[in-house]
Amino acid sequence: MSDYDVIVIGGGPAGLAAATAARGEGKRSVLVIERDQKLGGILNQCIHNGFGLITFNEELTGPEYAARYERLAREAGVEFLLDTMVLDVSPDHVVTCVSEARGMQRITAGAVVLAMGCRERPRGALNIPGFRPAGVYTAGTAQRLVNIEGLMPGREVVILGSGDIGLIMARRMTLEGAHVACVAELMPYSGGLKRNIVQCLDDFGIPLLLSHTVTRVEGKSRVEAVWIAQVDEKGRPLPGTEKRYPCDTLLLSVGLLPENELSRAAGVELSRVTRGPVVNESLETSMPGIFACGNVLHVHDLVDYVSQEATAAGTAAGAWADACVQHQAQDEEPGIPVVAEGGVRYTVPQSIDPERMPEKLTVRFRVSGVYEDRRICVYLGDERVIAKRRPILVPGEMEDVTLKRDDLLARPGLEKIVVTLEEA
Numbered sequence: 438m439s440d441y442d443v444i445v446i447g448g449g450p451a452g453l454a455a456a457t458a459a460r461g462e463g464k465r466s467v468l469v470i471e472r473d474q475k476l477g478g479i480l481n482q483c484i485h486n487g488f489g490l491i492t493f494n495e496e497l498t499g500p501e502y503a504a505r506y507e508r509l510a511r512e513a514g515v516e517f518l519l520d521t522m523v524l525d526v527s528p529d530h531v532v533t534c535v536s537e538a539r540g541m542q543r544i545t546a547g548a549v550v551l552a553m554g555c556r557e558r559p560r561g562a563l564n565i566p567g568f569r570p571a572g573v574y575t576a577g578t579a580q581r582l583v584n585i586e587g588l589m590p591g592r593e594v595v596i597l598g599s600g601d602i603g604l605i606m607a608r609r610m611t612l613e614g615a616h617v618a619c620v621a622e623l624m625p626y627s628g629g630l631k632r633n634i635v636q637c638l639d640d641f642g643i644p645l646l647l648s649h650t651v652t653r654v655e656g657k658s659r660v661e662a663v664w665i666a667q668v669d670e671k672g673r674p675l676p677g678t679e680k681r682y683p684c685d686t687l688l689l690s691v692g693l694l695p696e697n698e699l700s701r702a703a704g705v706e707l708s709r710v711t712r713g714p715v716v717n718e719s720l721e722t723s724m725p726g727i728f729a730c731g732n733v734l735h736v737h738d739l740v741d742y743v744s745q746e747a748t749a750a751g752t753a754a755g756a757w758a759d760a761c762v763q764h765q766a767q768d769e770e771p772g773i774p775v776v777a778e779g780g781v782r783y784t785v786p787q788s789i790d791p792e793r794m795p796e797k798l799t800v801r802f803r804v805s806g807v808y809e810d811r812r813i814c815v816y817l818g819d820e821r822v823i824a825k826r827r828p829i830l831v832p833g834e835m836e837d838v839t840l841k842r843d844d845l846l847a848r849p850g851l852e853k854i855v856v857t858l859e860e861a
């Protein structure tokens with residue numbers, strides 16, 4: 438007997454939605470373990486609006502969106518362990534965690550859902566020459582300082598990287614009275630959503646310098662200036678294009694990485710592209726009964742998709758726990774691989790068993806560059822079953838296709854499912 442039918446690790450939007458779904462209207466015992474004192478995850482520091490347009494058809498702030506899911510989880514009877522850090526998950530679902538109040542605990546689960554979110558890529562990953570002065574922050578750290586601690590990281594700001602958090606912080610710092618000189622982006626396109634470029638940069642007259650990077654940070658104890666240069670198509674600075682920007686703060690918004698230490702320790706296979714677990718149609722990882730969802734699985738653009746995905750993972754984890762209690766062996770047949778081709782960077786899930794998939798299954802993905810006037814195509818064997826026209830596709834925005842179980846079942850012996858882009 439397990440202590441809980443399902444244990445969810447992480448109480449952000451993914452964990453809350455997964456736990457609510459896993460509860461199965463009171464049928465199962467579900468525990469969420471969260472290292473913070475509060476539920477809601479990173480959304481607690483995202484005080485701007487724009488969350489929940491898809492889920493609630495309303496514009497909510499991050500904390501409001503999180504509060505709605507917390508209420509749903511509490512009403513569903515989910516249990517919580519807050520201020521508790523999970524240290525290890527074993528392949529046989531023993532979760533080891535530690536807290537000041539209860540010390541070290543080992544709790545067993547029928548099924549486990551990984552929902553630990555992601556973290557920001559730090560300066561160390563960037564190789565910028567210069568000293569290590571104060572005044573260099575990740576955009577998320579600056580967001581926490583401003584929105585939660587009530588502290589201003591600086592007054593004259595340069596932002597490197599045009600991911601959504603960087604764009605949002607350009608606006609936030611401006612609204613708080615700082616001057617944002619520019620946002621420099623290494624790639625020839627922004628890594629953020631179009632709506633954030635318009636609402637956070639264009640509306641405030643903040644320049645976005647595409648194909649530019651920071652080549653030097655000046656200042657010994659505190660940042661005094663940064664040097665920004667244009668780069669060629671290989672990301673190499675072009676001589677003679679360097680320009681000095683006096684500033685006291687450099688914010689980095691240069692990518693998010695799934696929090697995969699626990700996943701790795703549990704023996705879960707990780708994708709080299711997403712850096713999150715490889716999953717099947719039920720969002721189950723390579724370790725039976727361990728599921729993943731949200732930013733720990735792949736970095737999402739909109740939290741609404743996180744909630745949808747987590748609901749599917751929680752439902753599947755609940756069903757797995759039921760089967761486990763009844764001692765039903767899991768069908769170990771490998772699913773049909775989903776292959777990303779022709780500008781599609783990856784897909785989640787990476788394999789599908791038609792027998793186990795729901796009637797309709799959403800496959801999410803990102804593209805690897807900017808593509809105009811394309812069709813998103815899905816091939817089952819040689820046969821094209823989906824051709825969805827898109828005027829523009831960008832890496833910053835997640836895309837999806839919906840596969841039908843009947844289409845897959847109608848093709849026994851199918852060896853692969855290909856998601857690709859074609860000229861429209």
Ligand SMILES: Cc1cc2nc3c(=O)[nH]c(=O)nc-3n(C[C@H](O)[C@H](O)[C@H](O)COP(=O)(O)OP(=O)(O)OC[C@H]3O[C@@H](n4cnc5c(N)ncnc54)[C@H](O)[C@@H]3O)c2cc1C
Pocket residue numbers: 446447448449450451452470471472473477478479480483488521522523524552553554555556557576577578580601602605693696699730731732733737738739740743
């Ligand atoms: C800095 C930052 C700012 C963002 N801003 C925006 C935005 O403005 N708009 C937007 O749409 N999206 C934003 N996002 C994306 C947004 O965070 C996601 O859409 C969503 O929050 C992901 O939900 P999640 O539950 O997967 O992860 P999170 O919200 O990160 O939640 C993960 C939870 O797991 C907990 N956890 C991790 N490891 C452990 C452990 N070992 N033990 C116990 N608990 C653990 C964490 O404390 C956290 O509460 C931002 C992301 C980041 C990182």
